[in-house]
Amino acid sequence: MSLVSPPSLGRRALRPAAFCAAALVSALLTTTPAIASEAAHGLHLDGSLLSWPWTLPFAGMLLSIALFPLLAPHFWERHFGKTAIFWSLAFLLPATAAFGPALAFYTAFHTIISEYVPFIILLLALFAIAGGIRVKGSLCGTPKLNTTFLVVGAVLASLMGTTGASMLLIRPFLRATAHRRHRVHNVVFFIFLVSNIGGSLTPLGDPPLFLGFLKGVDFFWTTAHVWPQTLLLTVVLLALHHVIDWRLFVKEGRPVIAGDEKLGLEGSFNFLLLGGVVGLVLLSGLWRSEGALTIYADISYLHSNLVRDAGLLALTWLTVALTPKAVRRDNQFTWGPIKEVAKLFFGIFLTMIPAIAILQAGLDGALRPLIALVTAPDGQPANFAYFWLTGALSSFLDNAPTYLVFFNTAGGSAQTLMDVLPQTLSAISCGAVFMGANSYIGNAPNFMVRSIAEERGVRMPSFFGYLGWSCCILVPLFLIVSLIFY
Numbered sequence: 001m002s003l004v005s006p007p008s009l010g011r012r013a014l015r016p017a018a019f020c021a022a023a024l025v026s027a028l029l030t031t032t033p034a035i036a037s038e039a040a041h042g043l044h045l046d047g048s049l050l051s052w053p054w055t056l057p058f059a060g061m062l063l064s065i066a067l068f069p070l071l072a073p074h075f076w077e078r079h080f081g082k083t084a085i086f087w088s089l090a091f092l093l094p095a096t097a098a099f100g101p102a103l104a105f106y107t108a109f110h111t112i113i114s115e116y117v118p119f120i121i122l123l124l125a126l127f128a129i130a131g132g133i134r135v136k137g138s139l140c141g142t143p144k145l146n147t148t149f150l151v152v153g154a155v156l157a158s159l160m161g162t163t164g165a166s167m168l169l170i171r172p173f174l175r176a177t178a179h180r181r182h183r184v185h186n187v188v189f190f191i192f193l194v195s196n197i198g199g200s201l202t203p204l205g206d207p208p209l210f211l212g213f214l215k216g217v218d219f220f221w222t223t224a225h226v227w228p229q230t231l232l233l234t235v236v237l238l239a240l241h242h243v244i245d246w247r248l249f250v251k252e253g254r255p256v257i258a259g260d261e262k263l264g265l266e267g268s269f270n271f272l273l274l275g276g277v278v279g280l281v282l283l284s285g286l287w288r289s290e291g292a293l294t295i296y297a298d299i300s301y302l303h304s305n306l307v308r309d310a311g312l313l314a315l316t317w318l319t320v321a322l323t324p325k326a327v328r329r330d331n332q333f334t335w336g337p338i339k340e341v342a343k344l345f346f347g348i349f350l351t352m353i354p355a356i357a358i359l360q361a362g363l364d365g366a367l368r369p370l371i372a373l374v375t376a377p378d379g380q381p382a383n384f385a386y387f388w389l390t391g392a393l394s395s396f397l398d399n400a401p402t403y404l405v406f407f408n409t410a411g412g413s414a415q416t417l418m419d420v421l422p423q424t425l426s427a428i429s430c431g432a433v434f435m436g437a438n439s440y441i442g443n444a445p446n447f448m449v450r451s452i453a454e455e456r457g458v459r460m461p462s463f464f465g466y467l468g469w470s471c472c473i474l475v476p477l478f479l480i481v482s483l484i485f486y
Contacts, residue, residue, distance in 0.1 A: 084347025
């Protein structure tokens with residue numbers, strides 16, 4: 001129990017935070033004297049003009065997510081949204097001073113409209129619809145049943161997306177294991193397999209692959225070229241989970257719960273709505289609309305994306321209106337996890353703007369030594385480096401734009417990558433999808449699964465604690481995959 005009350009803690013935390021913000025403004029302004037005049041020629045942020053201090057707000061956002069729940073849990077529970085706003089301003093205020101209000105506003109507004117809003121609308125629809133489906137019946141979380149959950153989830157992830165599969169299965173999975181004393185490992189492996197690795201076989205599975213599909217990669221290309229890597233990781237992780245779960249199950253005295261309720265589904269009409277979500281997402285990629293709704297400057301909403309997002313909101317309204325309240329109550333459904341994700345990812349999306357811009361600048365940006373690693377001395381792509389750099393950056397940045405950065409670095413031609421450089425495209429695809437499992441923020445469903453599990457009383461690892469799991473289990477497996485295939 002903390003010896004400092006939350007109000008006192010809040011006042012103490014804000015003083016050094018304000019000092020750091022002032023120091024950050026000073027550092028950014030003094031290290032970029034020529035940026036303002038050069039950026040004034042247009043409204044697009046040029047990553048080649050940005051120095052490394054511009055990434056400090058993003059680092060501060062990550063450290064807040066990692067440390068505040070441990071060092072100041074009561075403060076974090078009450079003020080995590082304000083913390084996200086603080087770090088967003090720690091980027092936006094210096095950007096306004098350095099580039100002018102027009103460019104700063106444009107950059108932030110473009111990210112919010114083009115990336116954040118569609119991201120949250122899709123998550124909201126999947127979260128609400130999956131929360132209206134209840135698997136009823138007497139489920140006893142034995143090692144066999146738990147492993148079966150993971151197998152089914154990994155398969156569904158490529159068919160309906162990692163977020164859809166995660167939101168559909170995490171509640172019955174937690175209910176089945178509610179009587180178990182050791183539960184954390186089950187949720188961690190769920191995040192590994194269902195929320196990430198399982199989504200690597202189709203463009204519907206994970207956003208980076210969908211972007212590749214939009215760039216011209218064949219729909220079943222990843223299915224044909226990535227299945228050996230996916231199968232290897234999935235089989236090893238399932239076997240490892242089963243061994244760990246069995247040992248803990250025996251240690252707990254092989255607990256079982258009695259019950260005679262037959263297996264069944266409540267709110268099953270929501271599966272039709274889930275199908276509607278998948279259809280709308282696929283439609284937005286296949287329908288190459290030329291018309292668009294202009295919002296500000298050149299920020300616009302393509303008609304295809306407008307139809308998709310309006311349709312997703314309509315499906316969200318339908319599931320809320322039509323699903324009996326008793327189903328959501330028995331499912332222990334609350335809106336808390338999606339609210340937490342919406343607030344924190346608002347800060348993450350804004351603060352990672354300069355990091356993404358620097359990456360997109362390639363060899364002209366501050367991360368040029370990293371970008372240079374993906375080209376071998378003979379001029380050929382270094383697939384090993386493509387896998388690890390795409391993956392390492394996808395572990396903490398949005399894996400979709402990271403995928404695009406390295407896709408374009410490798411030439412940007414889908415046909416060339418598929419026909420001439422398939423190993424390079426495979427390395428980029430696997431790195432972006434697989435290593436989203438490395439941290440809670442590597443992929444959106446990771447954070448949502450963690451929030452739902454904590455609501456159900458599972459004491460999930462901290463940010464660094466989860467990194468410990470991924471470093472001990474996933475990183476060695478990724479090294480094996482990279483040595484075998486790349």
